[in-house]
Amino acid sequence: MTADREPFQACTEETTKKYSDDTAIVGCVENGQEDEYRDLVESLVRWSRENLLQLNVTKTKEMVVDFRKSKSPPSPVGISGKDVEIVPSYRFLGVQLDNKLEWSTNTDAVYKKAMSRL
Secondary structure, eight states: EEEOOOOSOOOOOEEEEETTTTTEEEEOOOOOOOOTHHHHHHHHHHHHHHHTOOOOOTTTTTTTTOOSSSOOOOOEETTTTOEEEEEEEEEEETTEEETOSHHHHHHHHHHHHHHHHH
16 A cells, blocks of 8 residues: 655655555655655565565555545556556455545445345
8 A cells, every 4th residue: 555645744654564464565655756665565575585475466456545636647566577456445454445545435345244144
């Protein structure tokens, strides 16, 4: 997930969140400077390779949260020569997150699941 913020908002340091077989990289891109974020992705790829873990690039997704008024489409992150798909919403640890940080996507998913069990 990538967060792109206005220049007046401070970026916090990039982090990697790991839980069982789910991993999320949360990074802040400021003023179009994606180097730190892409380096973080590359370090995860390198760590996985060194620890004999294979990343499934087809299951890997990137979600960009961008609140700027003038948005330019981001270039996708590449892993092992393949572009990572950019998606408008993503399910992480059972919670449906969307690129507007609204709860409607998650609420709809929970509602659908509840209705299917009735």
